[in-house]
Amino acid sequence: xxATFSPPEAEPSQKATSRRGDRVFAGLARTAGVLILLALAAxxxxxxxxxxxxxxxxEATYRPATDFLGYIGPxxxxxxxxxxxxxxxxxxxxxxxxxxxxxxxxxxIAVPMAYVVDLLAAVPSVVFGLWGGRYLAGFLxxxxxxxxxxxxxxPFFQPPPTPNGRSLFTAGIVLAIMxxxxxxxxxxxxxxxxxxxxxxxxxxxxxxxxxxIRYSVFPYARSGMVSAVMLGLGxxxxxxxxxxxxxAVSPVATLNVVGxxxxxxxxxxxxxxxxxxxxxxxxxxxxTGLVLFAVTFVVNFLARWIVGxxxxxxxxx
Amino acid sequence: MTTVTLAHARLPAWAPGLVGVMALxxxxxxxxxxxxxxVAWAVVSLFLFLVGLPAWSLAVENRRAAVDRLMTGLxxxxxxxxxxxxxxxxxxxxxxxxxxxxxxxxxxxxRGVTGDEQGGVYHALIGTLLITTAATxxxxxxxxxxxxxxxxxxxxxxxxxxxxxxxxxxxGIPSIVAGLFALALVVLFFGPAYRMGLGGSIAxxxxxxxxxxxxxxxxxxxxxxxxxxxxxALGVPKWRTILKVVVPTAIGGVITGVVLAISRVIxxxxxxxxxxxxxxxxxxxxxxxxxxxLPVFIYSQYAQSTPAGYQRAWGGALVLIAIVMVLNLGAxxxxxxxxxKKA
Numbered sequence: 001x002x003a004t005f006s007p008p009e010a011e012p013s014q015k016a017t018s019r020r021g022d023r024v025f026a027g028l029a030r031t032a033g034v035l036i037l038l039a040l041a042a043x044x045x046x047x048x049x050x051x052x053x054x055x056x057x058x059e060a061t062y063r064p065a066t067d068f069l070g071y072i073g074p075x076x077x078x079x080x081x082x083x084x085x086x087x088x089x090x091x092x093x094x095x096x097x098x099x100x101x102x103x104x105x106x107x108x109i110a111v112p113m114a115y116v117v118d119l120l121a122a123v124p125s126v127v128f129g130l131w132g133g134r135y136l137a138g139f140l141x142x143x144x145x146x147x148x149x150x151x152x153x154x155p156f157f158q159p160p161p162t163p164n165g166r167s168l169f170t171a172g173i174v175l176a177i178m179x180x181x182x183x184x185x186x187x188x189x190x191x192x193x194x195x196x197x198x199x200x201x202x203x204x205x206x207x208x209x210x211x212x213i214r215y216s217v218f219p220y221a222r223s224g225m226v227s228a229v230m231l232g233l234g235x236x237x238x239x240x241x242x243x244x245x246x247x248a249v250s251p252v253a254t255l256n257v258v259g260x261x262x263x264x265x266x267x268x269x270x271x272x273x274x275x276x277x278x279x280x281x282x283x284x285x286x287x288t289g290l291v292l293f294a295v296t297f298v299v300n301f302l303a304r305w306i307v308g309x310x311x312x313x314x315x316x317x
Numbered sequence: 318m319t320t321v322t323l324a325h326a327r328l329p330a331w332a333p334g335l336v337g338v339m340a341l342x343x344x345x346x347x348x349x350x351x352x353x354x355x356v357a358w359a360v361v362s363l364f365l366f367l368v369g370l371p372a373w374s375l376a377v378e379n380r381r382a383a384v385d386r387l388m389t390g391l392x393x394x395x396x397x398x399x400x401x402x403x404x405x406x407x408x409x410x411x412x413x414x415x416x417x418x419x420x421x422x423x424x425x426x427x428r429g430v431t432g433d434e435q436g437g438v439y440h441a442l443i444g445t446l447l448i449t450t451a452a453t454x455x456x457x458x459x460x461x462x463x464x465x466x467x468x469x470x471x472x473x474x475x476x477x478x479x480x481x482x483x484x485x486x487x488x489g490i491p492s493i494v495a496g497l498f499a500l501a502l503v504v505l506f507f508g509p510a511y512r513m514g515l516g517g518s519i520a521x522x523x524x525x526x527x528x529x530x531x532x533x534x535x536x537x538x539x540x541x542x543x544x545x546x547x548x549x550a551l552g553v554p555k556w557r558t559i560l561k562v563v564v565p566t567a568i569g570g571v572i573t574g575v576v577l578a579i580s581r582v583i584x585x586x587x588x589x590x591x592x593x594x595x596x597x598x599x600x601x602x603x604x605x606x607x608x609x610x611l612p613v614f615i616y617s618q619y620a621q622s623t624p625a626g627y628q629r630a631w632g633g634a635l636v637l638i639a640i641v642m643v644l645n646l647g648a649x650x651x652x653x654x655x656x657x658k659k660a
Contacts, residue, residue, distance in 0.1 A: 019554070021554060021556045021557070022554055022555050022556050024556075025555075025556035025559070025560075026466075026470050026555075026556070028462055029462045029463070029465045029466035029469070029470055030466050030470065030476075031462075032458070032459045032460075032462035032463045032466060033462075033463045033466045033467065033471070033476065033477070033480045034476075035459055035463075036459065036463055036480060036483070036484060036487070036526060036530070037479065037480060037483060039523060039526075040483055040486075040487060042498070042502075043490070043494065043495075043498045043523070046498055046501040046502055046505065047494070047497060047498060047501055049501065049505070050500075050501035050504060050505065051501075092395065093395045093398065093399050096391060096392045096394075096395025096396060096399075097395060097396050097399055099392050100392045100393065100395070100396040104389065104392050104393065105396075113396070116400060116403065117399075119403065119642075119645070120402075120403050122580060122581070122584075122641050122642070122645050123403075123406065123584075123638065123641070124583075124584020124585070124586070124612055124637055124638070124641060125584065125585075125586060125587075126584065126586040126612040126615045126616055126634070126637075127406070127410060127584070127615070127634045127637065127638060128406070129616070129619070130615060130619055130630055130631070130634055131405075131406045131409055131410070133619065134409075134627065135405070135409055136402075177402050180399060208381055208382060208384070208385035209385055209388075209389070210384055210385040210388040210389070211381065211385070213388075231489060234489040234491075235489065237491070238489075238490070238491020238492070238493065238494065239491070240491065240492065240493040240586070240587035241586045241587055241612075241616060244587075244616075245616065245619060267491055267493045267587070270493055270497065270587075270591065271493060271586075271587050271590055271591065274590065274591045279509040282500075282504070282509060285497070286497050286500070286501055289493065289494050289497040292491060292493070292494060293490070293491070293494040296489060296490065296491055296494070297486065297489075297490075299489070300485075300486045300488075300489035300490075301486050303489075304482060304485045304486055308482070
């Protein structure tokens with residue numbers, strides 16, 4: 001495509017510069033792309049190089065535990081609990097909103113509403129943390145007292161309930177609000193891609209609107225929805241400030257999400273402890289960061305892979 | 318003799334409205350007698366509505382219609398409930414923030430401020446400005462050039478496919494991990510206690526590059542093939558075609574994408590907390606010393622847990638939200654103004 005017809009009278013020197021220009025420019029562009037790959041690899045390498053010492057440091061480093069697994073175990077548990085609450089709460093709402101925007105709302109409302117949901121994504125996490133800690137925690141506290149009283153047959157809701165609402169449950173709700181926009185945005189996109197003919201065929205056969213969605217939109221959008229949920233999960237696992245600002249921290253591992261205090265999540269633990277970091281403690285924090293990176297990388301990798309596979313399948317069909 | 322009817326009974330069009338009013342009234346009676354607050358009243362009314370309308374529909378229409386009405390109700394209410402936190406949050410930030418903001422708050426740093434003295438965000442504004450600008454200077458060339466590679470040169474090659482895929486994966490990197498990476502980098506070269514603003518810029522650009530690549534890529538893809546072919550036909554070399562034809566055509570969208578990316582990273586707290594640290598004074602030097610940004614200011618004031626600290630945190634939050642919203646609206650405006658007119 002680059003072969004251009006040059007008139008015979010064109011100066012040879014000009015041709016040479018343009019070819020050199022092409023080479024230089026193509027080289028620059030390729031270098032930039034490769035640089036991104038290198039940066040990603042560098043993240044792994046640097047975290048591993050600095051975090052390595054954190055895996056077998058002197059015992060005192062792992063206070064209150066004695067080894068790396070003992071240190072990170074409670075953090076992992078809290079991370080999983082908070083992220084699960086976030087996903088369980090956010091996904092139904094996100095799918096509802098996505099359907100609202102793609103199939104229910106009149107077009108005049110749908111466009112500004114999509115914008116409003118995007119605005120939710122623009123609010124910085126530190127502001128969510130501030131609001132969560134000062135307002136939402138107090139608002140949700142009575143609900144958590146109720147759960148500790150009536151749902152105590154489950155290990156997740158044990159008395160005594162939190163006195164100020166700063167529990168894993170509140171942190172999970174804040175995370176849910178924060179991952180809502182990304183899950184909504186991706187579900188909305190896949191819902192909107194459903195072939196119009198499938199939908200109209202369903203309606204023509206007498207399906208109600210819900211039956212149309214259930215039998216023509218959902219099957220088509222399934223892989224997209226799965227990856228939207230996984231991307232939301234990845235966000236929730238890695239979100240730092242909101243949890244650091246909402247959760248009352250204690251070192252004792254617990255399943256109780258409405259209790260007085262719980263261990264921090266991996267990410268928020270790093271933010272809370274970076275200050276007191278001695279060099280060995282700093283490597284320990286970096287090592288936990290490496291674990292977090294590996295987990296979120298795998299979650300995101302799978303999510304994107306599922307999307308890609310869905311697209312390839314549709315391209316073939 | 319039986320008659321076959323093709324149409325079955327339907328609820329009138331005003332049925333949802335009627336049920337809604339009745340649900341509000343029915344929940345309002347105990348709400349007034351037992352002195353519930355507005356939230357409880359709204360929750361009970363919503364529940365009554367979601368039960369009442371399908372029940373009526375089941376009695377008059379059929380089961381399928383009832384399910385449809387239930388689902389419609391759920392979709393509408395999920396939307397309504399999800400918008401509430403946003404409204405509540407903005408309302409609270411504006412109300413609390415306005416009490417904190419004054420000329421002094423915007424033009425003084427926190428150096429030497431103790432107890433209930435006023436103090437301000439000036440040092441944090443400077444830090445945010447410098448660190449974000451440096452991050453933009455790092456990520457825009459890399460991001461835009463990568464997008465050019467993907468669209469103009471990469472084609473369907475293995476390298477291009479991998480870059481596209483990993484850039485997508487990169488959008489999901491937790492911000493704190495980007496901060497730790499920059500910290501590890503700084504520590505490796507300057508020793509364990511070294512902190513500098515540029516480390517924060519590196520962390521932010523790691524978060525910014527994927528957004529810039531994706532948005533620019535989309536914009537370059539929109540440039541019609543005809544324009545490129547016209548330039549080639551005139552004997553223009555490929556690199557000049559890209560610089561003089563493709564980039565100018567897409568520039569509006571590219572700038573929009575960059576501004577949106579800035580508005581996303583300007584609110585990042587965790588990576589800066591880790592690598593740039595926090596300080597009370599103004600620091601103009603990106604290469605040496607701790608540097609506070611606005612989000613870190615909010616967090617450290619919040620962490621003090623004093624009324625004055627909370628007030629400063631709210632003030633900072635209002636300034637930050639205002640900056641983010643202005644960037645967001647500005648991005649859309651730029652996009653509108655600079656997009657090439659449709660023929």
